[in-house]
């Protein structure tokens with residue numbers, strides 16, 4: 001049950017959080033605003049990737065009472081050794097909690113966790129029509145490198161994606 005009285009806490013993700021994380025991800029996927037996945041992610045796949053990456057890649061959740069209301073995580077940009085200090089980031093806020101400052105808190109905490117974990121370069125790929133996410137990343141010092149035009153196709157429609165970088169020193 002939601003406490004409704006204090007701000008959600010940002011804490012490291014646990015396996016028990018994964019069902020709500022999958023629900024948040026799949027709901028955003030349906031909106032065609034945040035990911036190029038077109039099929040719902042399964043809990044098994046999410047649990048497996050969480051276990052595979054959790055030692056190295058920070059994964060944070062925003063928890064309000066017992067509810068997960070958002071999350072932010074890092075994952076590999078490339079498996080090639082030279083890119084080991086580079087990660088891509090994701091940030092998702094449950095639809096009914098957007099616009100309340102949670103995305104800002106989650107991304108801020110994730111950037112700090114990335115720094116502590118020794119990452120040097122963060123990448124974000126953001127749809128050109130996702131103005132909320134583009135503004136959020138820019139406000140955290142991400143630089144827009146460019147736009148990949150017609151790089152993804154969903155429901156028979158082509159989409160442009162902005163590419164952002166953030167150097168951590």
Ligand SMILES: CC(C)(COP(=O)(O)OP(=O)(O)OC[C@H]1O[C@@H](n2cnc3c(N)ncnc32)[C@H](O)[C@@H]1OP(=O)(O)O)[C@@H](O)C(=O)NCCC(=O)NCCS
Pocket residue numbers: 028033034035090091092093094097098099100101102103104105124125126127130131132133135136139
């Ligand atoms: C993008 C997202 C994470 C932002 O989180 P949020 O909690 O709604 O955002 P916040 O309330 O923390 O606002 C942070 C900043 O984002 C921007 N922003 C948020 N909502 C916005 C909107 N509707 N339009 C334009 N900018 C917006 C603003 O720059 C805002 O800063 P400000 O309040 O100082 O102006 C959230 O909207 C979301 O989960 N969207 C669906 C998933 C997604 O798109 N993830 C990113 C994939 S690249």
